[in-house]
Amino acid sequence: MNLGLFSTKTLVETAPDHPCEVRTQRLFNVEETLDAQGQKTWKQESTRTTTTIAKYAHYQASSFQESLAAETGKSKEQFQKSLAKSSAAPQPTQVKTVSTTSATQVKGGVSRDSDSDSSSSSSGGKKKSKMIKFGTNVDLSDRHKWKDQLVELHKLPKWLNVTWAGNGLSHLGHTVLGMNSVQLYMKIPGCRTPAHQENLNLCSVNFNIGPGDCEWFAIPDQYWGELYRLCQKNNVDYLSGAYWPLPEDLFKAKIPLYRFTQKPGDMVFISPGAPHWVQATGWCNNIAWNTAPLDVDVFKLAIERYEFNKLQSYKSIVPMVHLCWNLAKNVKLKDEALHSLIKYVCMKSLQHTGRIENLMSSKGKHIVWHGRQDEDAPHYCFSCELEVFNILFVREVEKQHVVYCIDCALKISPILDGFVILREHLTDSLSQTYDSYELQSESAVSEVVHSLLTFNPQPSTPQAVH
Numbered sequence: 001m002n003l004g005l006f007s008t009k010t011l012v013e014t015a016p017d018h019p020c021e022v023r024t025q026r027l028f029n030v031e032e033t034l035d036a037q038g039q040k041t042w043k044q045e046s047t048r049t050t051t052t053i054a055k056y057a058h059y060q061a062s063s064f065q066e067s068l069a070a071e072t073g074k075s076k077e078q079f080q081k082s083l084a085k086s087s088a089a090p091q092p093t094q095v096k097t098v099s100t101t102s103a104t105q106v107k108g109g110v111s112r113d114s115d116s117d118s119s120s121s122s123s124g125g126k127k128k129s130k131m132i133k134f135g136t137n138v139d140l141s142d143r144h145k146w147k148d149q150l151v152e153l154h155k156l157p158k159w160l161n162v163t164w165a166g167n168g169l170s171h172l173g174h175t176v177l178g179m180n181s182v183q184l185y186m187k188i189p190g191c192r193t194p195a196h197q198e199n200l201n202l203c204s205v206n207f208n209i210g211p212g213d214c215e216w217f218a219i220p221d222q223y224w225g226e227l228y229r230l231c232q233k234n235n236v237d238y239l240s241g242a243y244w245p246l247p248e249d250l251f252k253a254k255i256p257l258y259r260f261t262q263k264p265g266d267m268v269f270i271s272p273g274a275p276h277w278v279q280a281t282g283w284c285n286n287i288a289w290n291t292a293p294l295d296v297d298v299f300k301l302a303i304e305r306y307e308f309n310k311l312q313s314y315k316s317i318v319p320m321v322h323l324c325w326n327l328a329k330n331v332k333l334k335d336e337a338l339h340s341l342i343k344y345v346c347m348k349s350l351q352h353t354g355r356i357e358n359l360m361s362s363k364g365k366h367i368v369w370h371g372r373q374d375e376d377a378p379h380y381c382f383s384c385e386l387e388v389f390n391i392l393f394v395r396e397v398e399k400q401h402v403v404y405c406i407d408c409a410l411k412i413s414p415i416l417d418g419f420v421i422l423r424e425h426l427t428d429s430l431s432q433t434y435d436s437y438e439l440q441s442e443s444a445v446s447e448v449v450h451s452l453l454t455f456n457p458q459p460s461t462p463q464a465v466h
């Protein structure tokens, strides 16, 4: 594969004015984050602005040049000092690590001395650390603008492809940026992606384009509850907050931690629900997207998170009910457990529609036929951000028609005054999809996907797939 198509040089040549989100962060040692008082914290603060690919590319290149000049100057100085003292060769900068993977990169790595020039990298220091910029969430979904790049990705094995029949996200019918489309990340040393699980616990595919490395941390999905508790203890919101877990806190809580280096050309495949966080140790670009292999374990975790998000009032950007109906309509499954799970979600959705219909008729409210086009984006409640499937409660807010879920609509007006109630699907058509949704006899989805998802290396083994 020609990953050079995603190099900064090619990106600038292809679309210099393409937007690039910027996260301005403080530079810290990979193992810790310090607050304004110099105390260790889990909070990962950043501010958000936007720029263009060309402008970020300029920043990325200048940062590399500056570091190179500093390193060259320092080497000369150290060499002269060592000569004057008649001592042995200069000692490399010492960096403490929690595993055998060294955080120090000789080539293209964080200059540890420049760390200490601009910040106190040890606890208790009060000097402010250097500010760095992370170019993030660059949208590469445009098939015309990024044709060469997207075509190149077709060379990947099918199960890693952004779009293919065995990927649930390919059946959504609309684009969810960064999930069923490619996103690009442009980095200098120290740029951090805070800890997170993927949306709905789905899988993610991440390539390091290089030239520098990235350092990854990950914990098995079974420990997410422990991580949730540690987040509460450290005053960060598990779902919406930005945090960088301190390795020592994870060890104390007996949470196994994977730590590994992603070299240029390495792909990291994050299995369902595994929390992970990443820091660039060199100058590099990454590309990433999500996949939802049609596998029962993937969908169990996804539905579990969909329900958990509802309890936490956190928006699920993958509309699971809409997705399950699309899968029931379009995909013949051979996996009995997955088939039953999807059918169950459809059944609950039918029951929910039935309850709303009964309630509306008891209130003497008419549900107006509205219908929907396949490419229409699914609806979310304006108030609670819950997915609203089929029956929409629509009201005018500031001269715009907005959709509510039934609960929020009833909270606003128990008699639904000012609401128009719309129907997107005919009950007969949903019932027919449900009744005709049958199992196929043999597994359509490659066994490879299942064996990969159940692959469970020991914590000392990197999860990167080369």
Ligand SMILES: [Fe+2]
Binding pocket: 196, 197, 198, 204, 270, 276
């Ligand atoms: Fe991720």
Ligand SMILES: [Zn+2]
Binding pocket: 381, 382, 383, 384, 385, 386, 404, 405, 406, 407, 408, 409
């Ligand atoms: Zn609502």
